Amino acid sequence: MRILFLAGGSPATVYALIPLATAARNAGHETFMASTEAMMPVVAGFGLPAVPVTSAGMLEYLAKDRTGAPLEWPTDPVEHMTFIGRGFGRLAAASQPRLLELAEAWRPDVVVGGMLSFGAALLARRLGVPWVRHAWDSGEPPESDRGAWEELAGELAALGLDEPLVPDLFVEICPPSLRPPGAGPAQQMRYVPCAPQRRLEPWMYTKGEHRRVMVTAGARVNREQYLDFLRDLTGKVAKLDVEIVIATPDDVAADAAAGLDRVHAGWMPLDVIGPTCDLFVHHAGGGSSLMGMALGVPQLLMPNMAASVGPSERLTAYGAALMLTPGEDDGVEEVVSACRTLLDDPSYTERAGELAAEIRAQPLPTEVLGTVVDLAASRS
CATH class of the missing domain: 3.40.50.2000 (Glycogen Phosphorylase B;)
Structure with missing residues (x-):
């Protein structure tokens, strides 16, 4: 099975996906991880095939709109979170050409996207394969989602949609006791600390x-x-x-x-x-x-x-x-x-x-991988 993981534009967004992606690769599945050009050494450093989807960094999509006009960061907290979502929406739109080019040569059976990796949702919809949304941390605010989908209204319309896409599965790494009020159903997964290592002393x-x-x-x-x-x-x-x-x-x-x-x-x-x-x-x-x-x-x-x-x-x-x-x-x-x-x-x-x-009592990445594989198999 081919599983494509899509991270964001910072190291932390890569680290969060590594345990499940490594489990997939170790189980014998063809596993790629896509992200910005700057994150390629980070992804490859964990032994995963790394695919760049845009040469621009995350901050560029936060600093400018789609015309290249500079943007000012809001000072209001709610507007700030919406603003962040819009930036991730622009990153998702910019990544689509390279993701589609990848899919022509290497068609994934399932796309696993990080919490604000909305390009995963768009690609999965275009290909007709499941979209798995994977938490990065203890929870992103709903304002970020709202900002991203507002930014992607044109992309949704091109897919014949006027509402945000909904994942086929949500993998949650926040412990149940700390999930946000009103959080929806999720496949819990044990958080496994992950970051580049070094020689120990x-x-x-x-x-x-x-x-x-x-x-x-x-x-x-x-x-x-x-x-x-x-x-x-x-x-x-x-x-x-x-x-x-x-x-x-x-x-x-x-x-x-x-x-x-x-x-x-x-x-x-x-x-x-x-x-x-x-x-x-x-x-x-x-x-x-x-x-x-x-x-x-x-x-x-x-x-x-x-x-x-x-x-x-x-x-x-x-x-x-x-x-x-x-x-x-x-x-x-x-x-x-x-x-x-x-x-x-x-x-x-x-x-x-x-x-x-x-946290230790939650299902291991190897167990959650089985759920992801079964989901993809059911749609094939």
Whole structure:
């Protein structure tokens, strides 16, 4: 069977799909993963055939409309989420020519698209094969869907449709306890931490004499974006008597750790280091949050995107995290106080452990693969 996976335009959108895609490839199915040109090394690094669908990066589709006119990012949170959806809609439209060209030579039996990979829905409809929608994290806001389908109204009309497409199957990796209110039916799947690995050193899998705190701002940190946020956040955490692990791309690791003691910085295999940590402190990215959940580590969340607020609120309400919204996290004392609460109150570790157990109880990717294969077979 031929299974085509379609990721978004960032590393996190690739990582989320790797467990199921690898299961498919290991089971003997022909498996391709498509994404933007910039993501080709990321996909190929996991041993999967990588297919580029557009030479432009994700940010270009957010920065400009289809005519090339520049766009301004909305400041209103709801409008911001709709705006993001429209950008993913433009990415979906731009990817169709290359996806159709691929399908002429290599016709998939089923198309698995990431949460905002709307090009998967359009391609599957054109080919008459099932569309499987695959969650990337703890849930995208409905405003993003609405914005994407509004942007794709012309593409829908060309297919004879005036309503959004509905997936034949939704694969959910968010634990059931944290799904958004009103969430629809889903095929639950165990979240399996996945990211590029590196040569291990003993400190990575052993605890030291101090408590260990992991600090990150995600995989897209560079000198133009998020580095100042990461340095500022790490400096605040350094006021505690702890060892700090800064998970960040290697090319900015020295800048992120400058002037600090008891610090390890660089690209980290968090699935290895995570179990040795007592606390995760981060930007509330979907992948980072799920990693902490799966490893049973309490978290301090500081959402830097409107879409991250809802999932962060649910994780906080569950009792496995605390959240500081923009404006609340400006001062050193606020961050230090929240970290101390999470480190010293055992209830947060207990609840985080319960959430990790719930995640481990979900069906494995190998089991969910059987459902996907059966769905495709039923339509052949």
